Amino acid sequence: MISIFIVFIIFASFILFFINKLTDSLCEQKEIPEERQSQVFRTINILVTILLISSFVEIMFTT
Structure with a gap:
């Protein structure tokens, strides 16, 4: 469970x-x-x- 949390935090920051x-880029282009x-x-x-x-909550309640 902790590993899922850590991976999700890294994924979310990216x-x-x-x-x-x-x-x-959008602000510059427009x-x-x-x-x-x-x-x-x-x-x-x-x-x-x-x-x-909401994605994290869904992952936590489906596993």
Whole structure:
């Protein structure tokens, strides 16, 4: 159980890193102003975090 938790944390941190990298590319490509970029990053990070937490809960209750 602890090993699943550790692997999931590592996996989740890679996902968040790459999602932020892709979000940065999106902001540059669409030329989103600096003032709005923080809102875009915050929204995407919150939604991805919710998705990761729900995935973790599903994994824990199905094993």
